[in-house]
Amino acid sequence: MRLSQNFTHTLREAPADEVSRNAQLLIRAGFVYKVMAGVYAYTPLGLRVVENLKQIVREEMNAIGGQELIMTNLQAKEPWEETTRWSDEVVDIWFKTKLQDGTDLGLAWSHEEAILAMMRQYVQSYKDLPIKVYQFQTKLRNELRAKAGIMRGREFLMKDMYSLHSSAEDLDAFYNQSIEAYKRCYERFGIGDETFVTFASGGAFTKFSHEFQTICDAGEDILYVHRGKNIAVNEEVLDEAVKELGISKDELEKVKSAEVGNIFNFGTEKCDQMNLRFTDKDGTEKSIYLGSYGIGITRVMGVIVEKFADDKGIVWPEHIAPAKVYMVQIGQESKAVADALYDELMGKGIEVIYDDRDERPGAKFADSELMGIPYRITVSDRLLGDEKFELTPRSTGLAELLTREELLAKLG
Amino acid sequence: MRLSQNFTHTLREAPADEVSRNAQLLIRAGFVYKVMAGVYAYTPLGLRVVENLKQIVREEMNAIGGQELIMTNLQAKEPWEETTRWSDEVVDIWFKTKLQDGTDLGLAWSHEEAILAMMRQYVQSYKDLPIKVYQFQTKLRNELRAKAGIMRGREFLMKDMYSLHSSAEDLDAFYNQSIEAYKRCYERFGIGDETFVTFASGGAFTKFSHEFQTICDAGEDILYVHRGKNIAVNEEVLDEAVKELGISKDELEKVKSAEVGNIFNFGTEKCDQMNLRFTDKDGTEKSIYLGSYGIGITRVMGVIVEKFADDKGIVWPEHIAPAKVYMVQIGQESKAVADALYDELMGKGIEVIYDDRDERPGAKFADSELMGIPYRITVSDRLLGDEKFELTPRSTGLAELLTREELLAKLG
Numbered sequence: 100m101r102l103s104q105n106f107t108h109t110l111r112e113a114p115a116d117e118v119s120r121n122a123q124l125l126i127r128a129g130f131v132y133k134v135m136a137g138v139y140a141y142t143p144l145g146l147r148v149v150e151n152l153k154q155i156v157r158e159e160m161n162a163i164g165g166q167e168l169i170m171t172n173l174q175a176k177e178p179w180e181e182t183t184r185w186s187d188e189v190v191d192i193w194f195k196t197k198l199q200d201g202t203d204l205g206l207a208w209s210h211e212e213a214i215l216a217m218m219r220q221y222v223q224s225y226k227d228l229p230i231k232v233y234q235f236q237t238k239l240r241n242e243l244r245a246k247a248g249i250m251r252g253r254e255f256l257m258k259d260m261y262s263l264h265s266s267a268e269d270l271d272a273f274y275n276q277s278i279e280a281y282k283r284c285y286e287r288f289g290i291g292d293e294t295f296v297t298f299a300s301g302g303a304f305t306k307f308s309h310e311f312q313t314i315c316d317a318g319e320d321i322l323y324v325h326r327g328k329n330i331a332v333n334e335e336v337l338d339e340a341v342k343e344l345g346i347s348k349d350e351l352e353k354v355k356s357a358e359v360g361n362i363f364n365f366g367t368e369k370c371d372q373m374n375l376r377f378t379d380k381d382g383t384e385k386s387i388y389l390g391s392y393g394i395g396i397t398r399v400m401g402v403i404v405e406k407f408a409d410d411k412g413i414v415w416p417e418h419i420a421p422a423k424v425y426m427v428q429i430g431q432e433s434k435a436v437a438d439a440l441y442d443e444l445m446g447k448g449i450e451v452i453y454d455d456r457d458e459r460p461g462a463k464f465a466d467s468e469l470m471g472i473p474y475r476i477t478v479s480d481r482l483l484g485d486e487k488f489e490l491t492p493r494s495t496g497l498a499e500l501l502t503r504e505e506l507l508a509k510l511g
Numbered sequence: 512m513r514l515s516q517n518f519t520h521t522l523r524e525a526p527a528d529e530v531s532r533n534a535q536l537l538i539r540a541g542f543v544y545k546v547m548a549g550v551y552a553y554t555p556l557g558l559r560v561v562e563n564l565k566q567i568v569r570e571e572m573n574a575i576g577g578q579e580l581i582m583t584n585l586q587a588k589e590p591w592e593e594t595t596r597w598s599d600e601v602v603d604i605w606f607k608t609k610l611q612d613g614t615d616l617g618l619a620w621s622h623e624e625a626i627l628a629m630m631r632q633y634v635q636s637y638k639d640l641p642i643k644v645y646q647f648q649t650k651l652r653n654e655l656r657a658k659a660g661i662m663r664g665r666e667f668l669m670k671d672m673y674s675l676h677s678s679a680e681d682l683d684a685f686y687n688q689s690i691e692a693y694k695r696c697y698e699r700f701g702i703g704d705e706t707f708v709t710f711a712s713g714g715a716f717t718k719f720s721h722e723f724q725t726i727c728d729a730g731e732d733i734l735y736v737h738r739g740k741n742i743a744v745n746e747e748v749l750d751e752a753v754k755e756l757g758i759s760k761d762e763l764e765k766v767k768s769a770e771v772g773n774i775f776n777f778g779t780e781k782c783d784q785m786n787l788r789f790t791d792k793d794g795t796e797k798s799i800y801l802g803s804y805g806i807g808i809t810r811v812m813g814v815i816v817e818k819f820a821d822d823k824g825i826v827w828p829e830h831i832a833p834a835k836v837y838m839v840q841i842g843q844e845s846k847a848v849a850d851a852l853y854d855e856l857m858g859k860g861i862e863v864i865y866d867d868r869d870e871r872p873g874a875k876f877a878d879s880e881l882m883g884i885p886y887r888i889t890v891s892d893r894l895l896g897d898e899k900f901e902l903t904p905r906s907t908g909l910a911e912l913l914t915r916e917e918l919l920a921k922l923g
Contacts, residue, residue: 108639167555222518
């Protein structure tokens, strides 16, 4: 991307009403635009990060047999009434609206009921199971307060997967597969070392549910981490969990954390409530086991901003950054060299943000830091006199002078 | 995709309340699921078609300098009040809802006002123009009736692009570029020959607006087509247009058609209403010219189903089909050959739906026709005795017996 073509520009100040650090930085760097509290549009730079996160999750969900589909925002009342979740007393974050004839509609904050209502059309026999489907869906939640930026929005993007099984054992096996798939996602996002499978308060069927929590000062949760065992316990179930897991509280480190995913074993309760059953090989009607598995894509993006940002701005991990390289060009003679280098890197599939604007070098350096692009290349008349390029990783800030060959080798 | 892994299966009957042919076929073939009238979920097969359409449009919009972003479903009232379009009298298809504190919100049926409100943050100077942005967005429209399947939904996917310019000439030039980009989209969708740039009733600024209309019996419009000049006139402006274009009504062919895209020149009216201006080189404040450009992605999908379907089912054009090949395997000995062929084709990037289900051959043939996959390969014990494979294009139904080499050459 040539920065001269990009319509956003960096801002010195975030909007006065924006209190969250992730949104302040993302707005200033030109990744999101604030429509209202908890509602953010994603500009070309921000959308690239979202798409990078989605693609990683897509690959991992496909690898465990997930099939991608897309459900709807508009929700009929009836399926949600079957589980009592239409009620505003039971679910206090519904946005609702009406058709012109007065029919009530809900706007999807989750999709369990919608998925199961659909599955009544497709699931009859044991031959139809298991089913593993997922989507990337815009969810709308009428949060009373929205002060956490894109970490807890009123409109946000979520990957939600649902699995249906003919037995508890089959669900358990897939549930464990999904834990491993989630770990690979966080690893690839660049937060694997600091993200823990966490025991949290359980649901209908199991003693504990599992959350994925990332150590993060801006998080809303308190976590007790066992780094040796690579697990953690949410404060809400601490006493129960240490007993169950046979660990001592002394072994645990208390940290602030943000939830970046959760998986949930519904057992047969939800499908039974919705009257979704299957006929087994022996001709008897049986209950269906349901699991659900969520990753808040835009939430993860917010957590990553909070976690790695420094006083100069955002620091994106390499696999999710909107580009690998930010190229600053200084002077007149070096322009042709920078143009050629841009074409060469892009041709190799290395995404470059080329700062070809008519700006002072200092402003370009500051923008490259605010935007958090992993590597900055400086191409200047002065450096080219020595046939050198400057390469500066965002995370360390330590510049190196390299020949063209050394530069290409480092980035390859 | 191995069909045994796909959760949808074909249905003999569409839901009794579904009156549109496109939705009937798409539901029966397992491409969409009807949530309610005008609201459809897209299953893995359907989502593939949607993504193929999106990717073609994305490439063509990028090629003319479009930048992809994503706006929001939740809309603040204020920007829409500035142009009077918040009013339900002016726009009669709003879905509206409320925050918990009673604040009115709209659900996006279009994004002109939202885009311009955002651009007030980024556009000050002539240096910030032109801007060309687009998105693939779920639009919600509270249609009184919804009887056209996915051709006119209450929830649907649209590509909408907006361009901002410092002069009428610059807008005109981009407007003409976008007409050419749109033509390439329809060409690649497989409906280029029957899609016409159409003169329709104009807006604020120009005598005519431009629609793209595809000849289609299920369409809602009446068109007068000039095949020689490759243009058409919407019935609503027939008298005016023939005069303006210097053609005679006798040269025109009257057909039924469906709108598959529209482009609109707002002149400076919309930006002036919203108080979005720029400072020119000479320091004076000037008005901004706006164009908007829409393609209803799911609508196009519906039109294509209506247009090409025959009595056996859907017929997808090759570039948007969910797979190029539907492979039917019959017998026991040929199984290993079919497995190997599936792996080989997929390895070459040729998408295959492999019907590996335990079903009668007749059911497999019927499903391949209902689903409309461009090429069917039959791998059977009997044919393999002669070292042959059967290849049947969906559009002609004319089977050919080919050797393995001939088959691969045909599909490559």
